[in-house]
Amino acid sequence: MSGKIIQPQQVLQADADGFLKRSVLDLFSLKGRTIVITGGARGIGLALAFAVAEVGGNVAIIDVLWEPHAHFQELEKFDVRVKLYKSDVTSFDLLKGTFDEIVKDFGRIDGLVTAAGICIDEPFLERKPESVARSMNINFLGTYYAAQLAVAQMKKQTRLEGSSQAGSIVFIASIAAYVASKGQTTSDYCASKGAVLSLAKALGVELAMQGVRVNSMSPGYMMTDMTLDLAKKYPHLGAIMTSEPPMRRMGDRTDLKGLVVYLLSDASAYTTSEDHLVTGGIHAGRLL
Numbered sequence: 001m002s003g004k005i006i007q008p009q010q011v012l013q014a015d016a017d018g019f020l021k022r023s024v025l026d027l028f029s030l031k032g033r034t035i036v037i038t039g040g041a042r043g044i045g046l047a048l049a050f051a052v053a054e055v056g057g058n059v060a061i062i063d064v065l066w067e068p069h070a071h072f073q074e075l076e077k078f079d080v081r082v083k084l085y086k087s088d089v090t091s092f093d094l095l096k097g098t099f100d101e102i103v104k105d106f107g108r109i110d111g112l113v114t115a116a117g118i119c120i121d122e123p124f125l126e127r128k129p130e131s132v133a134r135s136m137n138i139n140f141l142g143t144y145y146a147a148q149l150a151v152a153q154m155k156k157q158t159r160l161e162g163s164s165q166a167g168s169i170v171f172i173a174s175i176a177a178y179v180a181s182k183g184q185t186t187s188d189y190c191a192s193k194g195a196v197l198s199l200a201k202a203l204g205v206e207l208a209m210q211g212v213r214v215n216s217m218s219p220g221y222m223m224t225d226m227t228l229d230l231a232k233k234y235p236h237l238g239a240i241m242t243s244e245p246p247m248r249r250m251g252d253r254t255d256l257k258g259l260v261v262y263l264l265s266d267a268s269a270y271t272t273s274e275d276h277l278v279t280g281g282i283h284a285g286r287l288l
């Protein structure tokens, strides 16, 4: 590791007119880039796969599921490459084999989104060690392994022409990293998402000089098959999820699409080590 002192002359040599050279639409484009999404066979990950494809990015999805959600087929309508890989983020060796396959198929990896995750609702004293370990393995270690494998590839390949970055990584953390979820007993989930958030901060700093940016997104209550099932099973949770956010509604996965494109693309070239809350205001407080 070497620290380099920047001289005032170098600052003055920088291009102060650079902002005139690239339009906003160009900055947000993911054309020609390959983005890996873990846990993308359904839920938030699948919606983010649409976001990537809609701005021209190729998508490699990694999931334990054999059968993706029916919406997955609709990704075919975009003029990009999309492929689903069956794998498990908790097994480093298996995951390494999957990343090797992705590089063979797509040629490169320019971005990573880690959406694979589980949330077990069980009181603290009833949690079994295996169950806690599973939750930490998927939510935290799975994120760590995927990032390690993605960065190894990003460092090997040549940068895309015109891009200021070697790669961009977006972890899906959660509002649960900040506050306990009302009506739920999910201590290890909250802890695992706190770990994800800290990992993004530390890695963003460690990898900055290598051109890799690392950020996280923390959604609040988002409407997915998982939360809809939860609300059907426990009606009180449905009421909490819609009435607690100051905006008085659950988030729609659409609410995350713009942010993930921003974070993956050159539009956020100077943003790293930051968490981005999308909660309808719930992280800031409650009116009633």
Ligand SMILES: NC(=O)c1ccc[n+]([C@@H]2O[C@H](COP(=O)([O-])OP(=O)(O)OC[C@H]3O[C@@H](n4cnc5c(N)ncnc54)[C@H](O)[C@@H]3O)[C@@H](O)[C@H]2O)c1
Residues within 6 Å of the ligand: 038, 039, 040, 041, 042, 043, 044, 045, 062, 063, 064, 065, 087, 088, 089, 090, 114, 115, 116, 117, 118, 119, 138, 142, 172, 173, 174, 175, 218, 219, 220, 221, 222, 223, 224, 225, 226, 227
């Ligand atoms: N839904 C919400 O309200 C909400 C809010 C905040 C954060 N999150 C986070 O967003 C992410 C996605 O949540 P979701 O609501 O879409 O859930 P989901 O259950 O619909 O999707 C999770 C996906 O991860 C996959 N997965 C699970 N274990 C895996 C493993 N070992 N290897 C590979 N894939 C695996 C699942 O098969 C599934 O496709 C999770 O990390 C979750 O914690 C969700």
